[in-house]
Amino acid sequence: LSLKKGGMTPLQIYKHLTHPKWDIYFILLLVAFEFVLSVAIIKYVRYTEIDWKAYMQEVTMWQNGETDYSKIYGDTGPLVYPA
Numbered sequence: 444l445s446l447k448k449g450g451m452t453p454l455q456i457y458k459h460l461t462h463p464k465w466d467i468y469f470i471l472l473l474v475a476f477e478f479v480l481s482v483a484i485i486k487y488v489r490y491t492e493i494d495w496k497a498y499m500q501e502v503t504m505w506q507n508g509e510t511d512y513s514k515i516y517g518d519t520g521p522l523v524y525p526a
Contacts, residue, residue, distance in 0.1 A: 493518065496517070497518045498517065500518060504516075
């Protein structure tokens with residue numbers, strides 16, 4: 444791989460970097476990044492009881508027969524995503 448002046452065109456560089464031989468390196472980098480991000484989230488993002496409580500309130504409403512998502516709500520407000 445030569446990147447010196449007159450070496451590779453952008454298309455040649457693209458084809459080189461998208462060659463399957465680089466897949467394992469990309470996958471390892473992606474897994475490492477995801478691991479570091481997950482550890483950071485677990486360490487620095489606080490768990491809130493409010494979220495769990497509201498979720499369980501919404502589940503209870505659904506279990507009680509409410510199937511109109513616009514009528515399902517919890518302490519934090521209405522349900523914003525369908526199941």
